[in-house]
Amino acid sequence: MAQQLTKEGQRVALLAMFDSYNHNGISPRRSIGNRISYLRQKVEFHFSNVLQLAPKDQLLYLADKFKGAKERELARFR
Numbered sequence: 194m195a196q197q198l199t200k201e202g203q204r205v206a207l208l209a210m211f212d213s214y215n216h217n218g219i220s221p222r223r224s225i226g227n228r229i230s231y232l233r234q235k236v237e238f239h240f241s242n243v244l245q246l247a248p249k250d251q252l253l254y255l256a257d258k259f260k261g262a263k264e265r266e267l268a269r270f271r
Contacts, residue, residue, distance in 0.1 A: 195208040223231065239258060243251050 195205040198205050239255075243254055246254055
């Protein structure tokens with residue numbers, strides 16, 4: 194988009210991209226390959242976050258993420 198605007202003579206000071214989250218609780222249908230890729234990305238993201246924390250905060254972070262995942266799954270079953 195920034196390249197197109199620049200070609201048209203417009204100045205682009207900032208280009209921001211936003212990724213939305215599916216809040217309705219219904220997962221889109223994905224192939225096995227897409228599911229594995231998505232899971233890998235999530236694991237890499239959280240692993241990167243954990244590495245930036247102090248050891249005592251690492252356990253708190255992971256406990257918080259597991260608690261959130263458990264609550265989402267329980268809500269799905271209800």
